[in-house]
Structures are given as C-alpha cells and as structure tokens.
Amino acid sequence: MATMFQSWSIHLAITLLAVQLCFGQKSCVIWSSAGHVVQRGSTFQVYCTFNCTCKGTLYSYHPPVAQAHKTLNPKTIYSNVVNITENRTYSCQCNCIPGGDPCGLDISAGYPPDRPKNISCIHKITYNDRGDVECTWNRGRHTYLWNSSVLWMRTVSGNHTDGPVHKVSSKGAESPTASFNVSRSVQFISVWVQAQNELGSVESSIINYTLSDIAMPPAPVLGQPQCSSRACILRVEQSVRTQHLQIQSRTEQQTWTASPVSAVQMTSPQTWSISSLEPYRLYYFRARTKFSSGLWSQWSTNTSSWTQEEAPTKELDxxxxxxxxxxxxxxxxxxxxxxxxxxxxxxxxxxxxxxxxxxxxxxxxxxxxxxxxxxxxxxxxxxxxxxxxxxxxxxxxxxTQHSEAEPLDNVHVSADNSSITISWTKPESAPSPAAYVVEWYPVGHKLAELRWVKVGKDDNHTVISDVKPFECYEGAVYAFYNETSVSRTRFGGVAIWEAAPEVGPQVQEKAEGNKVKITWTDLPRDLRRGCITNYTIYLEKAKGHQEKFCRPASEREYVTKELPPGGYSLWMTASSARGEGRPSQKIKLFLEPEASIPLLAVGIIFFAIAVFLVCLCQSTAVKRRLWEFFQCLMLDVVPDPANSKWAKECAKEKDKMNLQLQLSNSTVTEEEEEPILVDVEELPGQNTASSKPTNVSSLLLHPQTCLSPDTQPATPLYPPTTYIKSFSHDSDSSDHTQTSLDTNTTVEYISSHALDLSDEEDAEVEEESVDIHFFPSHNTFKEPLEFGGKLTLDAVKIDCSDIFLNT
Structure with missing residues (x-):
C-alpha cells in the first residue's frame, strides 16, 4: 500500500511539473516595500500576491525556512523584516492546482559610500621631464555593494585659469588608484574623487597641486661594489639628471644607515666611494635620488659585497x-x-x-x-x-701560578624567567681589584660547557642570559688584584626555570650482614628539571612500617643501621626547589638471620672423623705407634722401674722369686686361666742399666715382698709396688695418672688384673720368655704387643726416645 502511495505521489509531482512547464506562468508576485537594495539595519515588509485564493507560505534563508507572516487579503500575505544585517533571499509558494512557477526576491543589504579622503598625487618623471600623474585615495569603509569611483582632474597651464576636466575610473577595489598623462606645459592641477553605489553618491573635497612639488625621479640602478678593507666603490646609473643622491649601507645585524659618499669621477654613470666601513664585513647598499625640489625616488634594488680582511687588532678572550x-x-x-x-x-x-x-x-x-x-x-x-x-x-x-687573596663578601645569586644576576661586594680591607671574571657551567659539565665573562673593576654585578631553562648552574666569581694575586668565591644551585624531577634515581643495594649498603647514580640531565636539593630513601617492612632517610644532593652512597631480619621494599626520590619528584622502581630484598652450623652437620663431621680413626687404627704399625705415644704421655705417672728405690734394694739380693702373670682374656674365666711363671733375674747393685743379668731367687709378687737370708719372710722390706700398670684400669682423670712417688704409698706396677701371683715364695719361674698381653681381646688393638726375652727391670724400663723416630 505504501509503495502504491509513493508511486502515486511521484506521478502527481511529475504531472504538476509538466503542467507548469506547459503554461510557463508565475503562481505569484513578490516585492519589498524598500526595494531590492536596502541599507543594513533597516526594517521593511516583503509581500506575496498569489494568482488564486490559496493558503500561501513565505520562505527565507538557504535552505528555505518558513517565515511568520500575516494575511493582507485572501490572495496576499506579508512578513516584517527587522534590522537586516546581510543579503537575503525570499520566496513564496501556493497550493493552487494548476499553479505557476514559484516567485522569489533577492534583497541586497549594504551601506552608502563614504566621502573619499587622503588624496595623494605624484608626478612620476620617466624621461625628459615627461611623466604621469598618479593619485591614490582612501575610499572609507566597506559598503558590501558594488561601488564605482571616478577621479576628476582639472589642469591649469600657461595663462589659462581653468583647463579641461579629465575623468579617470579607479583601478583596484582595496586601494583605488588612477593615473593620467600631462604635458610639459601643465604647472598646476586640481583633483577630486566621486564615489557612488545603489544607495547613493558622494564627492571628496578638491585638492590643488603644483607639479614641481610632487615631481619624483625614477629609482637609480647600482652596479657591483668594488671593496677594500675600509671602503667600497659604487657605480650609480640614472635615466634622468638629478641634483641629490643618498646611499645607505648596513650589515646583516644592523639597520640601514646613511653612509658618507664622495664623487670619484664625474662621468656617466657616476662612481661614488663609500668610506668608514669595517674590515671583513658583508655590506648591503641601496640608493635614491631627488630633483632640486619635489620627492625622493623609490629605493634602488639592494646590492652587496664583502670588505677585505685585516690582521686582528685585539687579543682573544x-x-x-x-x-x-x-x-x-x-x-x-x-x-x-x-x-x-x-x-x-x-x-x-x-x-x-x-x-x-x-x-x-x-x-x-x-x-x-x-x-x-x-x-x-x-x-x-x-x-x-x-x-x-x-x-x-x-x-x-x-x-699558572697565583697567590690566594681574600675572597669577596656577600656573593648573591638570583634568577628570573630569562637570566641570572650575580652581585658581590669586595672586602673593605682588601685593595681594589683590577678586574673580575665570572664563570658558570651546568652542574657536572664544567670542562665541556664552561662559560665566563670579564667585567671591569668598577662593576659589582653581571647579568647572565646565556643559560637554558630547567638547567642547574654553578660557578665562581674571581677577583684579580694583580697578575699573580686572585681570589675565588663559589656559588651554585641556580636555575631560571624549575620543576619537580620527572624520575627517581637508579638504585642498587647490597646486604652486609644486618645492614644494607645503598648506592645510586645521577638523574639524566634532561629529567632533573632544575637543581637537585636532596635525595630521600624509603625503606618499608613487609608489615607496612616505613622509614625514610634524607641525604644531601652531593652524596651517592648510604649504609643503613642494623635492621631486623625479614623482607623489605626499597625505593628513592629526588627533590628540587619545586618539590619531590617521582619515585624510582621498588626493589625487594630479604635479610636472613646470622648463619649457624646445623646440629646435623656437626654430627656428620664427628661421625666421619670417628670412622676415619677406626679405619686408621686397623693398621698394626699405627696401633704400635699409638701405644708408644700413649706410653710417652704417661711418663709423668709411670716412674722408671730400673731407677726405683725398691729395684735398687732388690738388686743387692741374689735370691730368686716367682712372678705369676695372669693375662686378661674376655673369653676365659679367672678359674680357667693358667698361671704364667716369669723367670726374673736379680741384678747386682750396679748403677747402669747395661749390667749383665744374673740368676736371683724367685720372688712372689703377691704379697710383693723383697726377701733376704737375714730377714723374716713375714716382714716386707718395702711397700708393695706394681711396675706395669694395666691399661684396662687407666683413666683419663688426672687423679689416676699422677701417682705419688712417696715410698709409703702403694703403687701398682703390675696390676692384679694383669698378674695373679701365688702365695708360695719358692715358686720357680720355668719359662725364660713370656708374652704379656696388656689389652683384653675385645679391644680395638686386636694383635697383642709382644716382648722378647726374660723380664728384667731394665726390660720393663720404658724409653720414649724413639717414639717419633722415622715418623
């Protein structure tokens, strides 16, 4: 259904358009009460009259917008236009069927022309006093309408008071000009300007000129200068003869200045010399001319040249x-x-x-x-x-050698947005300096970017403009009193622009026990944003407790105090006069407790040592050496049997005694052990241990008595003493190893554990040699210690002199 309606609408529109084209008539008439050109700001009415009675609509603007209107009669409507400020288009439309073409109206809004003013005329001489008069004027404000300007000129020549009037249309909309040719006989002219548009017409006042007062020669032409170190020769060409010439010169850094000129030769073209120039400079030249009266010509085209060099006349700074x-x-x-x-x-x-x-x-x-x-x-x-x-x-x-002088007083540094001012006061007691030198440089870049300035002895300040924003400067003021005496007063930390640092320093840490050594580097030069005043170190524990340490800007290292073990976070910031900058990247660190050897490790070490000793003691040679070493250690508790008092007394007796040695064996009981008889020969009373042995009576060691023919057996001559001490009864205690040598003290030289002697005093020792086992069978030293030959007191004597022989 919608498609059918759309098709029908299109068909109807085409039909109506065809009807209108066939008839070719307007459906209405539109007009304005003020015409089609109106002055801006005015108020008027726009009317539409239709050919039939209908409901009409008035439109304006682009695209069209329906305007509020009123009905004048059944076929006419109108709309009030108030304070119009721009050009506008109006149209009317009606639903008459069949209807004509829509009607429209263009309204132009503008201003009437202003009175022309500032009329200026020049008589431009081209050749042989002939030329054109060219005039310009100011037309006033823009009217937003098409304007026409006409220059009217009346010439006066000879005796004629009023000459013919010439009309010349202007050229150019922005700067109107007009020119006309005059003959040589014309002496005076009168000019005025008429301007008009659709809103009105107006004329300027009349201006009178004397042509000689407005005469202007053409611009001269300059040739290429020929220069020495102090002057240049310049050729000037002119198409007309003039009475005045002006030449100006300048360098690239200077403005134009008039140069003194002098004629070199009176020829055509003329040649002129320009003096008072500086050596090795690029000079630009221009020239203009003038008649005896009238106006200066336009400037010539610039020409340039270098002056020649001279040797330098001043020493270097x-x-x-x-x-x-x-x-x-x-x-x-x-x-x-x-x-x-x-x-x-x-x-x-x-x-x-x-x-x-x-x-x-x-x-x-x-x-x-x-x-x-x-x-x-x-x-x-x-x-x-x-x-x-x-x-x-x-x-x-x-x-290179200077003596130190008294430094300056009150060196003060201040900065603004573009420069740094440094002022000082000389010491009252010091002589007047001959000169001052102020040096400055970016912090940390003295050798690469050093700057300085020398000032006179009467100056007490200097202004430095050769500085960069957000750069920190330092320097010094030097006062020279003579060629060898100088003082230096330092200053630092000044910048013309500052901000908080953009980054934090690069941080490195190293744990030293319970302390942390922190080092950092300078911030990048372009990220400091001014002078660094201090660094701040932040140390945060795992539980959130935070500490901070402030360090001067000159330091690059800091060692913390003793810290408890645990985890920490570390970061730093840098600060300037404008505040604290951004933090550096956080560093995680952990302080461990002081290291201690674990008990398991100690046990493993002792076990390894014990195993090593047990394995080592399996060797016979090692066991023998250890036994001899232990015997040597017991020298203080085992006296020499050969030198004992009992042995010396018994050596005088020739009797024999029976000694019964009972060996200790872990596998045989005491009842099963057979007594071992020891044949002991008594030695004659000799002092040396090398005497030959002789047969003596057997002596029963238990109850250990020494018998003679003249003594009673029941009375012992000496207290019982043991010559061989059993290792099985040894103790590490000093109470057992240090035995008193008093004769009234019983000392066991052969323990009852090792030897069991019978009570029969007449027992004979039948064996000439005996093997004595000092250790039980269950001891680590499995092989017995053997002694060859008969047991004598000298044989029992222990000599430790060869214990470490061949070791």
Missing amino acids: VWSTAPASDLKSLRVYWKEPNNSISRGKIIQYTVSVKSPDLSVVITNMSADTRRHTVPFCDGCEVTVWARNSKGLSPPARIT
Missing part, C-alpha cells in the same frame, strides 16, 4: 681551569672572536707554553678548536694567538 681529576694539567679555553676583533676568517689558533727555564712548546690547532690541555707547571706562561690571512692577533697570556 682567554680563560683556564684545572680538571679536578688531573692536577698535572691545565685546560685553556678561548672564545671565538667576532668580526670586529678577528677582522677576517680565523684559519688557525696557536698555543705556546713557556716554562721558567725558557723552553717553549708551540701547538697549532684548527679554527674549530676552542680549548686545549697543557701540562701544569709552576711559573709557566701560556700564550694564545688567532691567525687569519693577514696575520696574528696580539698575544693573550695566562700565568
């Missing part, structure tokens, strides 16, 4: 400093001279070092060099020259 890391050298700096000093193109710099012994070292450097390092020596003189094609500059000298 030289300064020096000693590198902090190298006290054996001196860094010499110089500034590139300007043209007023160099007077030519610098092709080479020369540095000479003259030592006190009059030896000279000369070094030549390229024109791009601005510094040179020379060996430092006391009393040396450094001289610097600049060379161009014409010669050397005067020498600039520096002495």
